[in-house]
Amino acid sequence: MKSFxxxxxxxxxxxxxxxxxxxxxxxLPRTQLPLNIFEERYLEMVDHAMSGDRLxxxxxxxxxxxxxxxxxxxxxxxxxxxxxxxxxxxxxxSGICRFTIGPELEVVTPYxxxxxxxxxxxxxLVKGHGEDSVKRDKLIDSxxxxxxxxxxxxxxxxxxxxxxxxxxxxxxxxxxxxxxxxQALLEAETLEKRSEMLIAxxxxxxxxxxxxxxxx
Numbered sequence: 001m002k003s004f005x006x007x008x009x010x011x012x013x014x015x016x017x018x019x020x021x022x023x024x025x026x027x028l029p030r031t032q033l034p035l036n037i038f039e040e041r042y043l044e045m046v047d048h049a050m051s052g053d054r055l056x057x058x059x060x061x062x063x064x065x066x067x068x069x070x071x072x073x074x075x076x077x078x079x080x081x082x083x084x085x086x087x088x089x090x091x092x093x094s095g096i097c098r099f100t101i102g103p104e105l106e107v108v109t110p111y112x113x114x115x116x117x118x119x120x121x122x123x124x125l126v127k128g129h130g131e132d133s134v135k136r137d138k139l140i141d142s143x144x145x146x147x148x149x150x151x152x153x154x155x156x157x158x159x160x161x162x163x164x165x166x167x168x169x170x171x172x173x174x175x176x177x178x179x180x181x182x183q184a185l186l187e188a189e190t191l192e193k194r195s196e197m198l199i200a201x202x203x204x205x206x207x208x209x210x211x212x213x214x215x216x
Contacts (some may be wrong), residue, residue: 007096007125010118016105017057017075018045023179026186027058027095028169029124034080037089041110046078046089048109054078057116058093059101060179060186066121072187074098075116092200093171097124098186130191131164139168142199151205168195177201 007013020035020042027033037046050055059073080092102115122131140159147154159167172185172194181201188194 009125010097010122013097013118014053014055015115016113017055017099017116018046018049018061018111019069019073019101019111021061021069021112023061023087025058025060026173026182027076027093028172028186029074029095029097030127030166031095031169032079033058033070033076033095033173035091035093037091038087040047040087043087043089044109045111046140047089049078050081055096056093057099057114060183062179062183069101070100070183071091072098072183073101074117074186075118078138084214097121126164128165128167133190133192134164134168134195135192136164136167139171139195139199142202143171146202165191168198172198175201177205 022035025033025035037043045056054077055075056078057073057075060070062068062070075096075098076093077096078091079094080090082090084090097118098121099116099118100120102117105113105115107113118124143154143159146152162170168191172182175182175185175198177185185194185197185201188197
């Protein structure tokens with residue numbers, strides 16, 4: 001598979017995207033999200049993406065009917081792909097840039113397609129943007145307390161070797177919180193605000209009672 005292209009401006013990004021609506025699934029720029037694809041319409045969507053630019057978008061549903069979508073999602077590129085038994089595909093989606101969803105397109109495909117706008121999220125294309133403002137020590141301290149509270153362990157070497165941007169965004173993706181909270185993390189204006197929001201959510205979860213939540 002070809003190396004991952006680095007997009008430098010929003011003009012390089014597609015104004016129309018195919019979307020994979022999935023509650024609780026969070027994709028952020030320069031993070032990776034593994035997905036198990038088994039529904040026929042999304043198998044077709046992945047096939048279409050693989051035959052072209054390998055781009056598709058993640059967005060959460062905001063109601064139980066599965067049709068209503070949140071206004072913000074994230075464009076990603078398929079960077080790992082394998083076909084497995086029982087007509088399933090295992091893919092890894094690497095985040096590129098968030099977007100604001102626009103009008104739904106009238107299409108003949110079984111999966112939904114939308115016009116999108118990346119204007120609000122220009123900084124997503126700048127690696128490490130906002131890292132200097134993040135209180136990394138405070139975030140790691142919160143993580144340590146959460147792990148102790150829930151009797152969990154983690155690879156601290158991997159944490160130490162991660163950039164601040166990757167650390168914040170990866171912890172958001174792995175967090176056990178519900179769709180509404182994950183959407184708030186996605187929509188955070190800056191990396192600093194996302195980190196502070198994650199810390200606040202973590203502290204609230206620990207104060208609510210005995211450790212029951214697990215990192216996904």
